Amino acid sequence: xxxxxxxxxxxxxxxxxxxxxxxxxxxxxxxxxxxxxxxxxxxxxxxxxxxxxxxxxxxxxxxxxxxxxxxxxxxxxxxxxxxxxxxxxxxxxxxxxxxxxxxxxxxxxxxxxxxxxxxxxxxxxxxxxxxxxxxxxxxxxxxxxxxxxxxxxxxxxxxxxxxxxxxxx
Numbered sequence: 001x002x003x004x005x006x007x008x009x010x011x012x013x014x015x016x017x018x019x020x021x022x023x024x025x026x027x028x029x030x031x032x033x034x035x036x037x038x039x040x041x042x043x044x045x046x047x048x049x050x051x052x053x054x055x056x057x058x059x060x061x062x063x064x065x066x067x068x069x070x071x072x073x074x075x076x077x078x079x080x081x082x083x084x085x086x087x088x089x090x091x092x093x094x095x096x097x098x099x100x101x102x103x104x105x106x107x108x109x110x111x112x113x114x115x116x117x118x119x120x121x122x123x124x125x126x127x128x129x130x131x132x133x134x135x136x137x138x139x140x141x142x143x144x145x146x147x148x149x150x151x152x153x154x155x156x157x158x159x160x161x162x163x164x165x166x167x168x169x
């Protein structure tokens with residue numbers, strides 16, 4: 001990704017603003033453009049880095065990395081690993097429940113420490129549901145806070161072992 005067009009756009013806007021102030025302002029703007037270029041480039045890289053981190057949180061266990069080569073950033077996307085040992089089709093993700101009033105206004109970040117065996121089970125459950133770990137944890141926490149408890153899967157041998165699983169309200 002080239003940052004030059006964005007930096008040139010800021011430089012152009014600065015020149016337009018300085019032109020209204022006369023020759024002294026234009027001269028000052030010309031002197032400021034070189035140091036501003038570095039500051040703009042750094043600010044853009046910070047924004048891109050933050051964007052990659054946010055996407056990674058939603059894409060987990062996949063990831064998005066920002067790499068810098070020759071002063072130009074590039075994104076590297078690592079998709080979630082496929083479960084090679086299963087021959088079952090990937091489940092389609094269930095539609096996200098509609099948020100309660102005021103629920104989508106803001107999000108907060110918390111740190112959650114899990115024993116490794118619990119983390120592995122959460123990762124597997126999220127993969128089975130076809131959602132990110134973050135989404136799975138949000139749904140589980142919401143259900144627990146609402147007093148809902150997950151119902152065990154029901155197997156009915158009389159109908160050929162048909163299986164139902166999910167949340168029941």
